Amino acid sequence: MKIVVIGGTGLVGKKLIPLLTAAGHDAVAASPSTGVNAVTGEGLAAALTGADVVVDVTNAPSWGDDEVLHFFTTSAANLGAAEREAGVQHHIAVSIVNCDQIPGSGYMRAKVAQEQQIRTAGVPFTILRATQFFEFLAGIADFSTADGVARLSTARFQPVAAEDVAATLADLVERPAVNGVVDLAGPEAGTLSSFVSRYLAAKGDTRTVVEDPEAGYFGAAVESLAPAPDSGARLGAISFEKWLG
Template sequence: MAKIVVVGGTGLIGSKVVRKLTEHGHTAIAASPATGVNTVTGEGLAEVLAQVDTVVDVSNSPSFAPDDVREFFRTSTTNLLAAEKDAGVTHHVALTIVGTNRPQEIPYFAAKAAQEQLIRSSGTPFTLVHATQFFEFLGSIADSSTDGQTVRLPGGLVQPIAAEDVATAVARAAAGAPAGDIEIAGPEAFGLDEFVRRGLAFRGDPRTVVRDDDAPYYGARIAERTLVPLEGAQLFPTRLEEWLPANPPRA
């Protein structure tokens, strides 16, 4: 069985990936600032990567300001890839986003695309897992688009996926051979406005969701199919109607 380091291994996705890999007999090590590993400063990288076969990077920037996100992914990925080369790591797995390779002006997507390019040009065999939006971010999407009691969102399609299914896909990628770029998604596509409208209605949220195709999504306008996967994506089974009752909003 493989020895695998999961960068961001104490977070939403990373903790699930560590659990899944461990359950299947792999040695999975959670790496994050909380465990003494900091990819931005380089602290602890050499030590945690000793005799490691595969590195999984599911880390995220602590700030979503465009300059901060860009600098986080540039610095952390550069440091991580250099440390992997020194350690002889043979597979780099990173979680990224469906849509980074399509025309759009979303600052976060641009930062992730730059991260992807660093990985592709590193010389280390890799798997990039491009995921659609998570069900778990339904509330934050609504909050970022709220004015008073109105939520304005575009009708561009989204095919959201449960974090548990994302973790399954990432763990499978880590346990397998390098596969280049793959896309994963949930089973259903909705307009972004409809996705949030259904979620808020189920939770009894009084806000009204209005379709506005000029409304931004994380800082930019999107086209109808910017956020949905291409043909051949791996589809996972969890549906919104199943996920909602099992995941009430946090207090």
Template sequence: MKIVVIGGTGLIGSKVVGKLNDRGHEAVPAAPNTGVNTLTGEGLAAVLAGAEAVVDVTNSPSFEPSAVLDFFTTSTRNLLAAEQTAGVAHHLALSIVGIDDLPDNGYFRAKVAQEQLIKQGPVPYSIVRATQFFEFVKGIADTATEGDTVRVPPVLFQPMAAEDVAEAVCRAVVEGPLKGTIEVAGPELFRFDELIAKALRAWHDPRTVVPDPHARYFGSELAERSLVPDDGRARLAGTRFDDWLRRSS
């Protein structure tokens, strides 16, 4: 099966391409550096010719709220229209657990808009919502740093490895369109502040982590379960944080 992976040269996309090719599919990476631009439509018709499925794991080059909204809505409209013309039978998009309840987060608002376009669009679809990635932990800590202090809300956190995210995406695209949404998450629940502190210790980072219920996460104040899936709904990944941490350290 020919599967075009939009964003196929990035963190998740490159792993998806490799895994699908290993399983005998023809996975084609599509990104601006391969001549495909979903914002302008450049290269879409050519790369989608003969494709049975499309995986969209793109990311916005800017996190500014209006820019990220424009990126996801424009690129998704262009992509769905090109897929309809090409006769693509399955559109799969990677999204994020918890985006509905955090309207102060501009990135999350843009992902909600993207999901709505997909659900209303002409192509049978699946949406895979994942929790945050282990690979994002350092960046989260950096964003939450004031001086030598990292302020993080002490809420539940259930991140997962990028490798497992890619595996979940591959499984879902091969299974065929759900016309619905699934959630995937890491195998362990943590307190957000405790996980950040554990990672910084492992990396010999001297910053102090302070639990702060009012600390904002990319603009949003979090409730206890804002970033974790509903009980019993998610497919759980296999990689434990300590194992990933040992490898990354």
């Protein structure tokens, strides 16, 4: 199959392309650096010619509420139109577990809006809602730090390795569209504060971590960043300890 990975030069895309190629697919990385821009539409029609599956792993370059909403809704609309024209049979996109339960976050609202655009685009789809990546822990710690103290939420947290996200996408490519959501989390659950504390300790970072139930997540109130224990979510294979090592 020809598979076009929108955002294929980014964190997940760079891990996904080799998996698809090794499986015998014609995998194409599409991003602004390759002349394809899903927001402006530049290069989309040419990139999607002959494509069977499109995988969207893009991330917004700016996290301002208006900017991120524009990025995700506009790119999803442009992709849907280009995919219909090209006869694409399956659209796969990465979203975030529980994004619809964190309305205080502009980024999460934008992901919900992106999902809605995908649902109404008229192309068979699968939305992979993943938990936060291990790779994002440094940024979470930095955002939460003031005067050498990282104040972290005690919300339930079950992060996953970006490598496992790529592996799950490679599997979904081989399957029919579910026209719904598939959840993915890491193999271990805890609290946001506990994971950040372990991450900082492993890196030799001496910042003090303070558990604060009211700390939120990037300024938004949050109860859980993990799927419910009985949700049937897929679990990644890479443990936090292995990733740290």
